[in-house]
Amino acid sequence: MNHLRLLRSIARLTLVPLSLIGPASAQHPPALAPRVSPQVFPIMAWGGSPSDPESLQLMKQAGLNVSGFCRVEDLDRVRDAGLTCFVSDPQLHKFVAANQATDSEIRDAVAALVSRIVNHPAALGVNLRDEPSVQQMPILGRISAELLKAMPGKLPYVNLFPNYASPQQLGADSYEAHLRQYVKIVKLPYLSWDNYSLSDGEMQPSFYDNLDQVRRVTLEAGIPFWNCILSQALFRYMEPSDATFHLQAYATMAYGGRGIQFFTYFTPEIGNFRLAPIDQFGNRTATWDILRRITNQIHALAPVLVKLRSTGVYHWPVSTAAGTPLLEGVGPGAKLLIGEFADPSGRPYVMLVNKSLRDSTSLRLQPRLAGAKIFRISPVTGREGPFGGEGNWLAPGAGVLLRIEPPPPARP
Template sequence: MRKFAGISRFPLGFWNYMDIRELDDQVLADWEEAAFSCILSPFFTLEEEDRGKLDILLRWCAEHKVNIILRDPRVSLRHTEPGSSEKMRLAADYDSLVAEAVAEFADHPQVYGFFILDEPHWNYYEAVVQAVQTVKKHSDRLLPFVNLLPAMPSTVDLLQFRHYDRYLADFAERTGAQQVCYDYYGQMMERNEESSQYYVNLNHYRNLSRQGVEFWTTLLSTPHFNYRRPSYEDMRWQVNTSLAYGAKGILYFTFYTPDNAYNSETNYRQGPIDWWGERTDTFYGIRNANRELHQRWGDLFLELQLLQVGHYPEVPAKELNTVDYNGPVKEIEILTGREPKLILSEFRHRTSGQSYAFIVNANPRDSVQVQVQLEGVLRLRRFNAYGEAYDVVNSAPYADIFQSKIWLAPGQGELMELVRTEPTEL
């Protein structure tokens, strides 16, 4: 048994709605304990008191090597009144305000970018496109962060695009964005239901990533509406299925439990930090899922290019793919398990060309034992809890195949490093 070795560069954060004047030692201790590596900043103004708190936060980020996306009031846009169809327009001095903010923070190594807007509707679209372009005009390093609405029947009218892939392509082309984020929570329905639309959304963004646009996803951590309270297995399942589709960053919604005062129709409860500022079981589920990703695989997933992803034995939705056996994995056999659901992804390291396979138990309730058969593989290595690679013994009866049995807990993912008989092309 060892102590947690610390965070990696892989972005793990949360939707943060606190005021910066609430920042104190306990808040920072919670963020550190939860193993967050990229923080969405609290709301702040440019007043002296807020700037003092912001300085404290930035020093903490530098000390702990945590990146931060700033909700700078000079850059962030604000929603109009709910239900309004009025088109958003940028302020006349928006360009100069962005230039001022960039000049102030461009040299701070932990400032990752600026928050622009969450879930822009059609009437915000042009303003958001212009805002992203403006930030990119003044900085080629700082990310203009936008979180997009997911693909759902209810969002067609909100986006005024009939085809979601066209919406993503249009946004990427017009903004020149190299990274986008979105949210979807139907995977955490009550009565242990997981909407297949969760995978449909992941697949949309996996397709976008083929055009060179990386994506982050937002996962559910606070129950509300008819979404359940996620267990540790649920958190692990959400994280690993996202990795399987090529996600390069993960945010949780949310960390602090809303008090339901903003909207009397909501029923938020028992988020990672409850109404009294205390840690709940969900806090430890997030912490453990985050630590596992940081400790076992570190920065590796940031360097992996997704080649293919498929489901076995059945696809949750017709838009998705079954496992393609054209790569090194030639067969998957279920040895033990109730309602087996697997995802198999094949990756290649962007610089070394090293091959990897990632298998996920996509059932968040039941363990499964599988046997994987590969060809063209000399050695197979897996990673222990501390991120140390070890050789797996080949159990195949023939010299020209490699065979390995794996027990997978609910939501567990296993990354396998494959030493091929022939090197893969970069």
């Protein structure tokens, strides 16, 4: 067939009525799961909160429920967008920076702030410090105690270093000592930290090690943890993709995380910082849509996750040659992160995460209990349904939350 005849054939095909190709059925996207509140599971843009209503509305559309660190003057705009924020107070920041303040100075500064924000629904709490050393923790603990006493419903915000920080930065001989000092001295009802380990085409082990360290310390303390993950490219870190967002978010949830923050939403005009959800010129990038896809999944899964207790975390096949307490097998060739949970009545759940940033993987699950049934929590609707068929595939970095139903007891 010459080129002219080929073009004519293609043209004729494009004119075939759809009714002759086959029956069509209307396709409607499933209804999104209800939005989870920041008090239940914060989904936060780490950084300064914008002041203009258009930017705030776009953050809401992206699936965020915390716009970042805001001024008192912006609280009404944040509220009108359906968001919350952590208020930044200049006087409290001065105390932390100087690492000193008298008790009366702290009381007076907190009282002045309370009068402005205590009854405002957009004020999720008060921003105090990012990545403090142990030497700054006493002043943070004193300010936090006064804030919680005056406003029990508002959270002081402190975010900790990652595990690759130096002892000089940490102010402690080890990372675990740094975490334990935070729990002992600052005494906040949660622990937040950041870790950026996406490099050389894969997730570096420090990310999982950090999750493990924080999980152990917070389980002992009986408090939840929030993770701040990478949502842009900078330095030697990878450019964002669905896979990088998936792996960071699902790994956090598999370890039992109860909040996810994104560094950052707006691209700063610094060095090689690039491809955050909003670029340096105020335009949406492809990352904005990636962000919305993962936040929608978090909204769907969070209402189930927050009711679960983490019972174990395993890396398949590295640490699970004999299987896990719930699973004997997952299928050949899979490289997975497996988080196991129990709900208040003891029913078992498991989250499986594909650790590859490049390849999809299929699952052939073998529950340890013969005859057990497996149900999937939809990352779109949040509803429970059967698991199997083509649903046993995981995209690069993606995860799935499953409930394992033991077989009924044998009749006597």
